Amino acid sequence: MSNLAKHIVWQEKRVTRQDRYRLNNHRSCLIWFTGLSGAGKTTLATALEKELYEYGIRSYVLDGDNLRHGLNSNLGFSPEDRKENIRRIGEVSKLFVDAGLFALTAMISPYREDRQLVRERFAKHEFIEVYVKCPLEVCEKRDPKGLYKKARKGEIQHFTGISAPYEEPLHPEIIVESDKQTLEQSVQQVIQYLRENHYLDDWQQS
Amino acid sequence: MSNLAKHIVWQEKRVTRQDRYRLNNHRSCLIWFTGLSGAGKTTLATALEKELYEYGIRSYVLDGDNLRHGLNSNLGFSPEDRKENIRRIGEVSKLFVDAGLFALTAMISPYREDRQLVRERFAKHEFIEVYVKCPLEVCEKRDPKGLYKKARKGEIQHFTGISAPYEEPLHPEIIVESDKQTLEQSVQQVIQYLRENHYLDDWQQS
Numbered sequence: 001m002s003n004l005a006k007h008i009v010w011q012e013k014r015v016t017r018q019d020r021y022r023l024n025n026h027r028s029c030l031i032w033f034t035g036l037s038g039a040g041k042t043t044l045a046t047a048l049e050k051e052l053y054e055y056g057i058r059s060y061v062l063d064g065d066n067l068r069h070g071l072n073s074n075l076g077f078s079p080e081d082r083k084e085n086i087r088r089i090g091e092v093s094k095l096f097v098d099a100g101l102f103a104l105t106a107m108i109s110p111y112r113e114d115r116q117l118v119r120e121r122f123a124k125h126e127f128i129e130v131y132v133k134c135p136l137e138v139c140e141k142r143d144p145k146g147l148y149k150k151a152r153k154g155e156i157q158h159f160t161g162i163s164a165p166y167e168e169p170l171h172p173e174i175i176v177e178s179d180k181q182t183l184e185q186s187v188q189q190v191i192q193y194l195r196e197n198h199y200l201d202d203w204q205q206s
Numbered sequence: 207m208s209n210l211a212k213h214i215v216w217q218e219k220r221v222t223r224q225d226r227y228r229l230n231n232h233r234s235c236l237i238w239f240t241g242l243s244g245a246g247k248t249t250l251a252t253a254l255e256k257e258l259y260e261y262g263i264r265s266y267v268l269d270g271d272n273l274r275h276g277l278n279s280n281l282g283f284s285p286e287d288r289k290e291n292i293r294r295i296g297e298v299s300k301l302f303v304d305a306g307l308f309a310l311t312a313m314i315s316p317y318r319e320d321r322q323l324v325r326e327r328f329a330k331h332e333f334i335e336v337y338v339k340c341p342l343e344v345c346e347k348r349d350p351k352g353l354y355k356k357a358r359k360g361e362i363q364h365f366t367g368i369s370a371p372y373e374e375p376l377h378p379e380i381i382v383e384s385d386k387q388t389l390e391q392s393v394q395q396v397i398q399y400l401r402e403n404h405y406l407d408d409w410q411q412s
Contacts, residue, residue, distance in 0.1 A: 014252050014253070014255060014256045015255050015256055015259045015265075019259060020264070023259065023262065023264065024264075046220050047220070049220060049221050050220040050221055053221045053225060053229065056229065058226070058229065058230075058264075058305070058306065059221075060301070060304075060305040062301070070297045070300060070301075071294060071297040071298060071301070074290075084280075088277060088294075091276045091277040092277060092298055092301065094276060095266070095268070095276075095277070095298065095302075096301075096302075096305070098266075099264070099266040099302070099307060100264065101305060121276075
């Protein structure tokens with residue numbers, strides 16, 4: 001933190017989180033989808049966004065690829081840049097959760113440490129990690145963006161699963177197996193978790 | 207943009223902006239407050255957030271100082287870092303506007319070029335620039351954070367108004383003179399602009 005930043009005072013917000021919950025009639029949280037490229041993170045997050053909309057719940061998909069066209073357009077794929085990429089999306093998610101929305105992030109986010117750093121920025125029940133599990137060979141066969149092919153040819157360096165590791169979550173809140181279940185089943189699995197854990201309840205002012 | 211970024215495809219969102227407007231019963235926009243330190247940007251943005259809440263409108267203050275504790279914690283106050291600070295907040299605002307909220311940003315943002323770059327990222331009616339005008343001597347007398355004192359002593363470099371320029375907006379949508387009007391008058395001035403320009407209308411699906 002620079003010299004000037006030390007002088008900076010956190011400003012009080014006047015509209016509270018509770019106010020926002022009351023206005024929306026729902027609470028907020030971050031649902032963090034992690035998994036290999038091609039596992040179906042964005043597809044699932046986007047389908048969940050649609051389903052939550054049907055429930056009258058405000059959510060927003062923060063897609064790692066999309067954000068590289070905007071907020072993270074000045075980041076590459078070095079280990080440091082990947083770390084910063086995840087950190088920024090974690091911070092933006094925090095703003096969204098504070099603003100009263102369900103933030104849905106879709107990023108490979110291959111390292112446990114990076115995901116843990118994001119988790120620690122949230123209260124216990126605000127952070128839900130969803131491991132979108134799919135064998136590498138299936139992801140590589142799908143190869144929706146043709147990236148595995150390029151990675152195998154050596155045209156892309158540090159590609160997760162090929163030339164860089166993917167560290168599976170040890171204790172994710174939800175595991176979805178995208179090679180064994182349909183998209184609709186996966187969406188309903190997440191919805192079921194949210195329902196059981198009262199994320200979908202009408203918000204009652206306490 | 208790196209080699210891999212070229213391969214990245216923009217993912218289709220399934221919940222549209224219109225869907226969000228319909229769910230919230232209001233549209234979204236960015237209200238960008240600019241002005242000297244101590245002019246009252248955050249105070250006004252926060253009071254406006256509260257007022258919009260009373261109207262049932264979802265808004266969120268993105269305060270330049272607050273964000274230096276999170277998203278922009280790795281930025282200092284060099285010209286490059288200030289530019290990046292503004293760019294990132296502009297991009298986050300874009301996400302908020304896309305998510306259906308009124309984004310309210312409170313940053314000195316002293317350079318026309320930087321503000322223009324943000325403006326260009328938005329559709330014409332999505333971006334509202336509010337110049338919170340206040341003479342330097344009044345801001346310096348207020349000095350709520352004691353920064354002017356430090357800047358005069360040379361303890362802070364590149365301080366806007368003292369050792370770095372502030373470029374007034376040439377064509378802001380709104381000018382608020384915080385030394386001549388009360389906070390309530392300023393809030394109502396912005397509300398009046400929003401009302402006249404149909405930002406406060408119930409959302410009608412066309």
